[in-house]
Amino acid sequence: MNVLTAIKERTSYRGPYQPTKVPREDLIQIMEAGLAAPSGCNKQTTSLIAVDDPDVLRKLNGVIGMPTVETAPAMICVLAQQIIAYRGRTFYIQDYSAAIQNMLLATVGLGYQTCWYEGQITDTDAIGRKMADILGVPADYEMVCFLPIGVAAQPVNFVQKKPFGERAWFNGFKV
Amino acid sequence: MNVLTAIKERTSYRGPYQPTKVPREDLIQIMEAGLAAPSGCNKQTTSLIAVDDPDVLRKLNGVIGMPTVETAPAMICVLAQQIIAYRGRTFYIQDYSAAIQNMLLATVGLGYQTCWYEGQITDTDAIGRKMADILGVPADYEMVCFLPIGVAAQPVNFVQKKPFGERAWFNGFKV
Numbered sequence: 198m199n200v201l202t203a204i205k206e207r208t209s210y211r212g213p214y215q216p217t218k219v220p221r222e223d224l225i226q227i228m229e230a231g232l233a234a235p236s237g238c239n240k241q242t243t244s245l246i247a248v249d250d251p252d253v254l255r256k257l258n259g260v261i262g263m264p265t266v267e268t269a270p271a272m273i274c275v276l277a278q279q280i281i282a283y284r285g286r287t288f289y290i291q292d293y294s295a296a297i298q299n300m301l302l303a304t305v306g307l308g309y310q311t312c313w314y315e316g317q318i319t320d321t322d323a324i325g326r327k328m329a330d331i332l333g334v335p336a337d338y339e340m341v342c343f344l345p346i347g348v349a350a351q352p353v354n355f356v357q358k359k360p361f362g363e364r365a366w367f368n369g370f371k372v
Numbered sequence: 373m374n375v376l377t378a379i380k381e382r383t384s385y386r387g388p389y390q391p392t393k394v395p396r397e398d399l400i401q402i403m404e405a406g407l408a409a410p411s412g413c414n415k416q417t418t419s420l421i422a423v424d425d426p427d428v429l430r431k432l433n434g435v436i437g438m439p440t441v442e443t444a445p446a447m448i449c450v451l452a453q454q455i456i457a458y459r460g461r462t463f464y465i466q467d468y469s470a471a472i473q474n475m476l477l478a479t480v481g482l483g484y485q486t487c488w489y490e491g492q493i494t495d496t497d498a499i500g501r502k503m504a505d506i507l508g509v510p511a512d513y514e515m516v517c518f519l520p521i522g523v524a525a526q527p528v529n530f531v532q533k534k535p536f537g538e539r540a541w542f543n544g545f546k547v
Contacts (some may be wrong), residue, residue, distance in 0.1 A: 200481035201376035204405045204474050218382065221542075230379045230541045234473060235488055239531050245540040246547075253543045259439075286491065294469030295488075298409060299379050302477070306375035306467075313410055313470075316461060333545040356414045358407065365403045365420040368428045371509040372421075 198306040207301050208355050210310035212265055214347030216309055219271040223307050224249065227273060227346065228352040230303035234295035237288025243296040244276040246332055253331070260327040261318070261343070269345030273300060274328060300344060310349040315342040373481040382476050383530050387440055389522030394446040398482050399424065401533040402448065402521065405478035407468035412463025416540035418471040421507055428506070435502040436493070436518070444520030449473060450511040468516055471532060475519060485524040490517040 198206070224247040231245055248254055249271040256265045257274075266272075277293045297313055304311045318325035320342065324339035334340060366372045373381070399422040406420055423429055424446045432449075433442045441447075452468045474490055481488045493500035493515065500515035509515060541547045 198375050199380035200373050200375040200477050201375040201401065201405060204408050204478060207408070207410075209410055213516065224542075225536075225540075229536065230376060232536065232539055233379050233382070235384055235476070237491060237540065239533075241534055243539070246545065247540070247542050248545045262514065267523065275485075282491065284495070288435065290465045291469040291472075291490065294466040295440075295473040297466075298470040299477075301410070302375050302474075303379060315466065316412060316457065316463065320459070331547075332543075335545070338545075358414075359416055361400075361404065361407065364407055364418070365400075365422070367399075367422050367423045368507075370510070370513075 203302045203306045207305045208353055209312040210349055211312055212349060212351035213268040214270065214345065215350045216270060217348045219249065219282035219309065219346050221249070224271060224273070224346065225306065227300050228304045231300040233294040234292070234299045236292035240280045240282050240292070242278045242287070242289040243293040244338065246276065248272045248274065251328050256331045260324050260331070266345045268350070269347040271346040273344045273346060274340060275333065275342040275344070276334060277341045278338055279299045281326055289306040297342055297344070304344070304346055310348050310350065310353060311344045311346050313342060313344065318343065376388070376479045378481045381479045383528055384487040385524055385528055386487055387524060387526035388443040389520065390525045391445060392522050392523045394424065396424070399446060399521065401482065402475050402478045406471040406475040409467070409474045411467035413457035413487070415455045415457050415467070417453045417455045417462070417464040418468045420512065421449040421451065422451065423447045431506045432503050432536065435499050436452065441520045443525070444522040446521040447517045448521060449507065449515055450517040450519070452516045453513055472517055472519070478519055479519070483523065484521050485528060486519045486521055492517065500529060512522065533538060
């Protein structure tokens with residue numbers, strides 16, 4: 198799929214998935230896309246765990262508790278480390294966000310659907326930490342996001358966005 | 373260009389640019405790619421200003437002060453608003469990072485090169501605020517990043533990254 202098409206076709210799919218398995222080579226391609234994203238000072242602060250073992254998926258879904266996510270045959274969990282790039286600054290949020298965006302596009306490009314679930318697991322109930330414990334992730338890695346991966350079982354919807362002219366201009370603000 | 377190819381071909385180009393102009397329709401396509409990125413609770417916290425007017429570019433480069441960037445025939449400036457998505461949380465860094473990643477890929481897909489310049493303008497010397505003032509950007513928008521856009525005048529280099537197995541695993545940490 199063309200890159201501009203993938204960018205336009207990508208949407209946040211929150212419906213159920215078909216039971217069709219996602220081959221390992223596709224999960225690898227999606228993770229490679231994530232790891233290919235830039236990172237501040239090339240610190241590579243993002244790591245990934247793909248989950249396709251039904252037992253592990255069941256355990257993760259036990260703490261996530263979202264019925265549509267339970268139908269996904271695979272999931273990619275995103276881990277982040279707050280590594281300093283320079284002068285006491287870390288760009289780890291930017292790093293993992295760029296990695297996630299690449300993975301969303303690769304997922305769509307390979308014919309699957311996904312959704313960026315972050316706030317749902319990084320809230321005060323710390324679902325992300327519970328997921329990390331299930332996967333044996335040490336405390337210096339934060340579980341910041343998960344992406345269900347699979348073939349959509351329902352039509353894909355697009356959210357309404359503001360018109361171009363309300364968010365983009367030339368040579369000056371609101372010009 | 374295929375989406376997976378664009379993801380692999382994208383790199384941080386810090387060399388000089390050819391004087392070839394970037395047509396408006398290409399700048400629009402790149403900005404549309406940025407605006408197509410997801411945002412937390414669809415708050416659309418990212419806005420963009422493309423600059424292709426040589427006088428405005430000269431003024432911006434007067435505060436940026438990077439000789440290779442001065443050769444770029446166009447630039448896209450990224451503005452962010454710290455809008456609350458829910459429960460007092462904003463996802464504006466994630467939002468603009470996803471938008472930037474989309475724009476990096478669209479830029480490469482259209483045959484240009486670019487680089488994510490963020491830390492250079494958001495440090496204590498507040499270059500981003502000076503750029504914002506030149507463009508008439510109000511105080512509730514932060515100038516968080518700029519992307520020079522143009523045809524590379526030198527070969528493109530790729531940074532060395534850790535091997536897949538050091539950053540990605542299946543069904544458990546370092547498995």
